[in-house]
Amino acid sequence: MNLPATTAQPITLLQLSDSHLSKDPQARYRGQPADANLASLRPGIQDLSPDTIVLSGDVSEDGSPESYWRMGGFVRDLAPRIAWIPGNHDERGVMAEVFDELDFEAGPLIEDGGWQIALLDSAWPNRPEGELTEKRLAGLENLAEDKPALVFVHHQPLAVGSPWIDKYPLIEPARLWERLAGKPVKAVAFGHVHQIFEGEHDGVACLSAPSTAANGVREAPKFSPSEQGPSARWFRLWPDGKWETGIFEATGI
Numbered sequence: 001m002n003l004p005a006t007t008a009q010p011i012t013l014l015q016l017s018d019s020h021l022s023k024d025p026q027a028r029y030r031g032q033p034a035d036a037n038l039a040s041l042r043p044g045i046q047d048l049s050p051d052t053i054v055l056s057g058d059v060s061e062d063g064s065p066e067s068y069w070r071m072g073g074f075v076r077d078l079a080p081r082i083a084w085i086p087g088n089h090d091e092r093g094v095m096a097e098v099f100d101e102l103d104f105e106a107g108p109l110i111e112d113g114g115w116q117i118a119l120l121d122s123a124w125p126n127r128p129e130g131e132l133t134e135k136r137l138a139g140l141e142n143l144a145e146d147k148p149a150l151v152f153v154h155h156q157p158l159a160v161g162s163p164w165i166d167k168y169p170l171i172e173p174a175r176l177w178e179r180l181a182g183k184p185v186k187a188v189a190f191g192h193v194h195q196i197f198e199g200e201h202d203g204v205a206c207l208s209a210p211s212t213a214a215n216g217v218r219e220a221p222k223f224s225p226s227e228q229g230p231s232a233r234w235f236r237l238w239p240d241g242k243w244e245t246g247i248f249e250a251t252g253i
């Protein structure tokens with residue numbers, strides 16, 4: 001008797017980044033209405049119905065509890081599981097207080113759909129650039145060899161070709177790449193660059209999520225607004241290690 005083949009279903013993960021909300025919901029970020037731009041994504045996210053949402057930093061522009069509560073209220077019913085890392089504009093302590101109360105997860109390592117998801121904190125107070133110290137990388141020691149992995153970190157671990165944001169990268173990215181060598185990591189996903197970027201490093205995909213608030217032209221000396229509207233990055237992850245990714249906009253994927 002032939003048993004029917006079982007088709008393992010993928011999970012859908014949505015990476016929301018750089019929302020830059022402020023205490024005042026009317027506040028503008030780089031001329032854009034940050035709250036309204038984030039809200040414009042809501043119907044599309046409901047249609048996408050992600051299993052997990054990862055907030056990849058710069059949730060807040062001013063580190064206010066109000067901004068984290070508003071983000072928490074926005075995402076909490078959009079996915080059963082929410083994870084987060086801070087960005088350089090965030091206040092980690094304030095963020096953790098709010099997001100812990102909402103049962104959002106900070107890792108550093110979670111499992112989802114047969115994948116390992118690493119959540120690395122590269123942000124430091126009053127520093128626009130990022131850094132991963134040995135302590136912050138320690139969570140990667142527990143990466144299993146037999147399950148695919150996806151790494152989230154706020155700062156870009158390689159130049160994206162944008163002078164205005166490549167000034168503030170993840171410094172000493174070799175520390176990260178050394179830790180990932182030989183591990184089953186498919187991609188490193190980041191935010192911070194406020195544009196769409198797709199590259200690779202030694203066979204590991206390096207992918208940005210654009211900002212839900214305001215995006216910039218890549219090859220500009222200073223931040224210059226681009227045509228890219230509020231957007232995000234989606235992933236489909238199959239338990240056998242197959243994966244897909246793309247850009248999510250207000251109209252969906």
Ligand SMILES: [Fe+2]
Pocket residue numbers: 018020058087192193194
């Ligand atoms: Fe940002």
Ligand SMILES: [Fe+2]
Pocket residue numbers: 057058087088089154191192193
């Ligand atoms: Fe940032």
